[in-house]
Amino acid sequence: MVRTPIIDTVHKVRLVDVAREAGVHAGTASRALNPAARDSVSRQTVRRVERAARKLGYTPNTVARGLRTSRSFVVALVVPDITNPLFPYIVRGAEQALTEAGYTLVLTDTNNEPDIERSQVAAMRARGVDGFIVATARWHDPALDALAEAGIPTVMVNRRSESSPFPYIGADDRRGIEMCVRHLVELGHRAILHLAGPADTSTGRDRTSAFRQAMRDNGLRTEESIVACTSFTEQGGADAINTVLALGTPFTAIVASTDLVAIGAAEALAGHGFRCPRDVSITGYNDVDFMRRLTPAFTTVRVPLNNMGMLAARTLLNSLRGAEPEVGTQILLPVEFVRRGTTAPVGPPRKPRS
Amino acid sequence: MVRTPIIDTVHKVRLVDVAREAGVHAGTASRALNPAARDSVSRQTVRRVERAARKLGYTPNTVARGLRTSRSFVVALVVPDITNPLFPYIVRGAEQALTEAGYTLVLTDTNNEPDIERSQVAAMRARGVDGFIVATARWHDPALDALAEAGIPTVMVNRRSESSPFPYIGADDRRGIEMCVRHLVELGHRAILHLAGPADTSTGRDRTSAFRQAMRDNGLRTEESIVACTSFTEQGGADAINTVLALGTPFTAIVASTDLVAIGAAEALAGHGFRCPRDVSITGYNDVDFMRRLTPAFTTVRVPLNNMGMLAARTLLNSLRGAEPEVGTQILLPVEFVRRGTTAPVGPPRKPRS
């Protein structure tokens, strides 16, 4: 094939061009520019090559390098839904750590659909990404199993998977939920409901189990108090409340599995004439940015999302540098209870709009 | 170099393996698998190759292909700050359109810093991305100029740049602002303030100019009514209000350049004892998700962010397919005025906390 002359664009300078300019062979130029191999080249030559590279404005072709070395310096971050306010902070933290280390982040949004997750993970693999940060882990997750089987460096963030050997970077949910329950108990609440997240997510399961434990520790029973939400959304929270109300389960306080669930629950309650916190107290979870702005501002648990993203990236980078992570490693970041306006001492029982 | 035997990982199947399995040459297999070149191969052979590929679980090595074809099927999306609730929707729309077309999105967050923007754009170029979607455009933007000079397919979304020839996908800000002003005028407001965004962004400039025009159209003067914010943030809005209050400029309504600015302004006003909308009416801009949840819910202008992202991606994809876009193309999406609780008829003048 004839190399077509490039007319309308700047001629891209290649390594051979630099080598010619410096009067050396391309291989030598490569070594001169590579800090790891630099010591097999004389200092003089290194200087000449560097000068030539600078003069010509050489930027190495990452694709070609990747082909040869089978390393792309690209990491894929898989999120379920970037418009869920939880994730931008994680993305940002990860991006910062990755960029700092010379890596690039490719983002894929699975729209909460396992099929899309699978196909996207496959596509990223074909693209030769060096590793994965997965924020979509489900309790049983074939996509993660496939990554494990293929031995591809991966970390899980925010959610973990039962069967996966990969490191997990999350928050101390047990303690977060425990603080919510204790706070409500101290306010005199006994009939406390938990709006549980989906059981196919670790965040759903872990928080539910933590709730059960915390209730027990406070001598409270949980038979009727755990209500499942089908999703971590406002709709999920609203539906759960409607179910509970239809059943007639008594309650004076709610521990929601997530901020959005809490908001949905509050709206549904308001729709039935219950006021928060006068009639029922509610706690959220994650302290997404706008929780403090709502009226009343939500009592919730602050999770260091940005840090979680950074740590996830750093952990992955360590694996990429060859550190074999201990199977089952978990990093649980500390959380902070944030008392605001949606929790109050339990009052006399009221009927709505009475 | 000896090819080291791969032990601990699945042997990656290459095109030659497929070819051997099908009993043909690699070149032939390549054509058989490529829809564009398929007709230079007999139907029989195509079938044999396809069967072999399926049997072996062949996935083409995108890196190698990229090296040869100098196309990566990767698009870079540059955002100023992913945690600004404006951007996740744009990202999502773009990602959907891109994925649908077999492209991958790499995301880079510039943290609002021009230097980072420059270096990131350079890094993405070295990585061989096929094109750029830029959401960080400033009115004068060297990074965009560089892209233009290099002839790299690019589109601007949300913000545009004065000097850039690239297509721009935005919203009909002129009309959006005009609706805000008209609404306030109909409520009886005359002393209307505009909290203008930074003049180095097109969104700042365009909305300010639209405000000026709309005021003129309503027979109102604008000498004292335009107040600059240094950034599209709550802090920017709050600072602007504090300045205005210190100056003693009279006003009964505010057209903010952005939702966040509007929120910051409302909070600052509340801090001075002014109530919204009783003492002052406020309009936001963009209708970011949580605006409807605040108390009072914000009157604002809904911008189809998701669509903007999609259209930006589709426009870029067209360029990548060889369609030479008309220089100066602009796509302005229609906006929708959303009346909620932060605007009310002008009342008798009040002093705060009186």
Add this chain to the structure above:
DNA sequence: GTAGGTGTGACAATCGATTGTGGGAAGTAG
């Protein structure tokens, strides 16, 4: 039976950087 046409697939160059190997020059010692 031969000439001419058409279609199919093999061959090899190529994208650009990395890296194992070997050779040659320079330097030191005997």
Add this chain to the structure above:
DNA sequence: CTACTTCCCACAATCGATTGTCACACCTAC
């Protein structure tokens, strides 16, 4: 002056897929 070491650098193979060129086979027509 020879022999041996040391240090640099050039050479060429390689990563895996794409694609221009060419040869061969088969078919039709005269």
